[in-house]
Amino acid sequence: MADNKKIDDISGTETTGHEWDGIEELNTPMPRWWLWVFYACILWAIVYAILMPSIPFFNSHFKGLLGSSDRAAVINAVDSMHAERAVYANKLEGATLEQIQADPDLFRFAMASGKSAFGDNCATCHGSGAQGFKGYPNLNDDIWLWGGTFEDIQHTLTVGIRAAHEDTRMGLMQAYGRDELLTRDQIRDLTQYVLNLSGQATDQNAAGRVSELFQDTCSSCHGSTGKGDPSQGAPNLSDAEWLYGGSAEDIYQTIYGGRQGVMPNWNERLAPETITALSVYVHALGGGEDTPKLDLSKQPIMEGEE
Ligand code: HEC
Ligand code: HEC
Structure with missing residues (x-):
């Protein structure tokens, strides 16, 4: 070779x-x-x-001499995250809004977990941006059917609205047309009366004809000037903001058939601390009542959220 x-x-x-x-x-x-x-x-x-x-x-x-395991590492990481969350969850349960706002870390936790619980449970009805749909209230504005303080919102979530809870929020407007409590003409005139409350009537005479009827039949819930009553969930009819639509046809349908929207009670499905977190979140979204509106742009709370 x-x-x-x-x-x-x-x-x-x-x-x-x-x-x-x-x-x-x-x-x-x-x-x-x-x-x-x-x-x-x-x-x-x-x-x-x-x-x-x-x-x-x-x-x-073969396990290797170092005994290293990715699965164990993940389990440890999840455990320590749960432990960290449990600390906040315990603090949230039963806390007042003042206590939560006084603790920036706790407030941040409440906003982040409120936002994610909202996406999981509420967005289907209220929209992913809480903007609402016809029949499902917008939670971003400062118009509240049942009151917009932190405690009001927490109570609404806990007992629901026309829901299965024994203390559920309840306000039942009759189906005035379907149940023949009022004639179609009366309902047509009342529609003009309601539109007139926000200066939108097209037939002032019709509105005038039923002002007494409104006082007798409707004012017990909506108030004599139509400003509404949060204790009965009766909307303000004078603000030109409508849950069920503001056209004459929509309003006629509301009076004719009633609406009776239902929101489930969440006390059986969500932990108390989750309801508290959701209340903090919804309260901040809508510029809740009784507290100065939070300027979210000045808070570092939006970092690190899903
Ligand atoms: C099945 C549909 C549905 C789901 C899911 C739902 N809601 Fe509602 N919600 C409604 C309806 C309908 C109303 C209005 C009821 C009424 O008063 O006529 C309402 C009303 C509310 C109100 C009261 C608003 C006010 O102006 O007083 C709040 C607050 C609220 N929802 C928050 C939530 C939160 C938070 C969740 C998730 C945990 C949620 N909702 C899930 C249907 C729903
Ligand atoms: C027992 C209390 C009660 C009485 C009486 C009542 N309402 Fe209502 N009304 C409500 C409630 C509660 C709602 C919220 C809608 C729902 O979910 O049922 C409502 C909703 C409405 C709406 C829809 C508002 C919107 O934002 O879309 C109109 C319009 C209205 N009522 C008109 C009337 C008129 C007109 C009368 C008198 C004939 C009347 N209501 C009598 C409780 C009442």
Whole structure:
């Protein structure tokens, strides 16, 4: 074999002896640095396989001398997150808004977990931005059917509205047309009366005809000037903001059939601290009553939320 070795004249390198049509293959050795890296990789692989979980056998695997486990690391991380959350959750339960706002970390936690609980439980009806839909109130504005203090909101969430809870919020406007308590003409005129409360009537005479009827039939809930009554969930009819639509047709339908929107009571589905967190969140969204409106842009609370 050694005899076959030839030295290429031009490069001075040994050839492999292979030759095709006069073209010969040079036998150039691997560079040193490359070889060392190659050996180092082999060594690293052996050490790694001994220290870390590596070789599979049957339905288990070699665990490695260091006993390292990604699964255990995740479990530990989740445990410590739960422990951290439990501290905040305990503080939230039964806390007043003042106490929560006085503790910036707690407030931040309440806003973040309120926001995520809102996405999971409330967005289907109220919209992901709490903007509401026809029949489902907008929670971003400062118009409240049942009151907008922190305690009001917390109570609304706990007992629901026309829901299964025995103390649920209840205000039942009759179906004046369907149950034949009023004639269609009366309802048509009352529609104009209601529109007139926000200066939108197209038929002042019609509105005038039923002002006594409104006082007799409607004012017990909506008030003599139509300003509404949060203790009965009766909307303000004079603000040109409508839960069920503000066209003459919508208002006619409301008076004719009643509406009786239902919101579930959440006390059976959500933990008390979650209801508290949601109340903090909804209160802040809508510029809740009884507290100065929070300027969210000046609070570092929106960081790190999902
Ligand atoms: C099944 C639909 C539905 C879901 C889900 C729902 N709501 Fe409601 N919610 C309503 C309806 C309908 C009303 C208005 C009822 C009425 O008074 O006529 C309402 C009213 C409210 C009010 C009272 C608003 C006011 O002006 O006083 C608050 C606060 C509220 N919801 C918050 C929530 C929160 C927070 C969640 C999630 C935990 C939620 N809602 C989930 C349907 C829903
Ligand atoms: C027992 C209390 C009660 C009485 C009496 C009552 N309402 Fe209502 N009204 C309500 C409640 C509560 C709502 C909220 C809608 C719902 O979910 O039922 C409402 C809603 C309305 C709305 C819809 C407002 C909106 O934002 O879309 C109109 C309009 C209205 N009422 C007109 C009347 C008129 C006109 C009368 C008299 C014929 C009347 N109501 C009598 C309780 C009452």
